[in-house]
Amino acid sequence: MKNPFKSVLKEIDFNLDTILLFDTLLGTVVVFLGIFLMLSVFNVSAVYAAVPAVMFFVVQYYIKFSEDKARVVELKYLELNEMLRTAEDNLALENPIVQELQEEVVQKLKNVRLSAFLNSKSVSYKIFACIIISFVIISFSVFGINIALLNPLMENF
Numbered sequence: 001m002k003n004p005f006k007s008v009l010k011e012i013d014f015n016l017d018t019i020l021l022f023d024t025l026l027g028t029v030v031v032f033l034g035i036f037l038m039l040s041v042f043n044v045s046a047v048y049a050a051v052p053a054v055m056f057f058v059v060q061y062y063i064k065f066s067e068d069k070a071r072v073v074e075l076k077y078l079e080l081n082e083m084l085r086t087a088e089d090n091l092a093l094e095n096p097i098v099q100e101l102q103e104e105v106v107q108k109l110k111n112v113r114l115s116a117f118l119n120s121k122s123v124s125y126k127i128f129a130c131i132i133i134s135f136v137i138i139s140f141s142v143f144g145i146n147i148a149l150l151n152p153l154m155e156n157f
Contacts, residue, residue: 005102008109009088013069019117020064026126028057033133040137043146073109076116080108 032053036046070084087105090098140146 003091003094003102005087005106006091008106009070009091012073012109015114016069016072016117017065019114021061023118023123024057024060024064026123026130027060028053030126030129030133031056033130033137037133037137037140040140041146072117073112077108077112080105080112083108 032049035049035052039046039049068085070088074080074082074084083101083105087098087102090101
């Protein structure tokens with residue numbers, strides 16, 4: 001007999017992983033663009049900006065995806081405190097008490113909104129930063145601004 005609560009846990013993991021992946025990718029793009037801007041000013045090949053961006057992605061991925069998803073949900077929704085983890089820990093048990101707990105958790109999970117796990121302010125700032133940095137990169141490219149152009153100014157300063 002397949003436990004329906006197992007599919008609920010898989011859905012929680014999938015949805016939170018999707019949100020975390022989006023946030024991690026957005027942060028990686030900001031890092032890449034920032035380093036790309038610095039390298040373009042110093043006339044260094046922009047390909048090298050990918051190395052720190054990939055390292056940032058790997059570290060963020062490891063940190064964010066190693067978190068216990070049940071604990072993350074419980075921190076946002078205090079009415080599920082310890083209930084979700086207890087139901088998850090006792091997934092293999094089949095008795096009326098565990099089944100009742102799992103049903104109660106499923107009922108309370110219906111009130112959980114996915115948007116609670118996405119920090120819209122942070123996402124907005126990251127998107128805004130991407131737009132601004134991209135604009136600066138394009139402006140520097142069009143006007144040919146680089147360190148060679150700035151050398152005479154630096155020497156006079």
